[in-house]
Amino acid sequence: MNIVVCVKQVPDTATERKLRSDDKTLDRDAADGVVNELDEYAVEEALRLKEAHGGEVTVLTMGPDKASETIRKALAMGADKAVHLVDDALHGSDALGTSYALAQALKKIGFDLVVLGSESTDARTGVLAAMLAERLGVPQLTFANKVEVAGSSIAIQRVTDYGYDKVEASLPAVVSVVEKINEPRYPSFKGIMAAKKKPVEKLGVADAEIDAAQVGLANSWSEVADFAAAPPRAAGTIVKDEGDGGVKAADFLASKKFV
Template sequence: MNIVVLVKQVPDTATERTLSPADNTLDRASSDGVINELDEYAIEEALQLKEKHGGEVTVLSVGPDQASESIRKALSMGPDKAIHLNDAALHGSDALQTAYALAQVLRTIEFDLVVLGSESTDARTGVVGAALAEYLELPQLTLASKVDVDGSDITIQRATDYGYDVVAAQLPAIVSVVEKINDPRYPSFKLIMAAKKKPVEKLDLAAAGIEADRVGLANATTETVDFAAAPPRAAGTIVKDEGDGGQKLAAFLAEKKFI
């Protein structure tokens, strides 16, 4: 089974994230880049499927030069190789354009399954998997908390308020996963050293067959018109209980529209 796992480098959520005033896009240089958390679960799931069914796992990432750091970290978890789509013309691409670019890369390789996190911690659009499936005309199985493959059949469980739904399809397919699906492994020293020698294929727009007028900030389908820094946190409200504390608390919650 040939599995492609999508990995995105995002700003570390432990640091302050900012936008660039020059073009209202994410200022990636202002904070350290890390693997999108949900993508680590996708990597782990791809590795577990490989261990059960054989084959290989390929990491696919779209991003600038610094994304190579996260690609190497992803490889240190156990995947076999990686593809890095990196072109200055991709700067400012939105979720739909990114899905198109990923689809074009995937058209150049053979795969049975694409696994990705259900959303990224920077944009949180949650639409890349669905858009990718649309571009490739493949079935999508979203928000998977469990994945089973039997031959060409794939089945997932999707958690619900009443238990879970079972969704089935035929390979090839696109699967997005949630954090409850597994516990990502920690890279061993041996895997970290081995990752330095694993092949990383680098592609630009031309090599991937991507039309330049369909990606980039100038051609984006969405736009950040304006932004402002969050206001400083105000001091909390202290309610003194003088026998009517419950009434005061209820009034405060009602004022804030919590009740």
């Protein structure tokens, strides 16, 4: 089975994240880049499916040169090879542009299964997997907390507000995973060393047959009009519990008409 895992480099949540004042895009230099957490679950799930069914796991990342760190991490976990979609023309692409560029790259790579995290910690739109399914014309198997493949059939449990839906489809398909689908492995020393020798193919916009007029900040379908640091919340009242903390909290609730 030919599995492609889409992995995104995101700014570390623990550092201060900013938008750039010039073009209002994410300031990728201001914060350390890390692998988007949910994508680590995606890599793990891809590796497990490969271990069970055979085949190959390819990492696909779209991002600047710096995103190669993220590729190395996924390769160190055990992926076989990687494709790095990197081109200045892609900078500032919104979800529509990003999904288009990734879909073009996926068509070029070829796949039986695409796996990705259900959301990124920076933009948090949660739409990319659905958009990829739409663009590629393949089944959308998103928010999975369980994936089972048998021959050309695939079944997932799709997490819902009330529990989960059992969903069935045929390969090829796009799967997005939620946290707790598995426990991502830590790269071993051997894995880290091996990753250095694994092939990473760089693709530009032209290589992936991406129409440059459909990607990048200037061609996005939406724009940031303006932004500002959120005003700090007004300092609240903090009391020490002296046996009446619950009563005081209830008084506060009453003052706000919650009780």
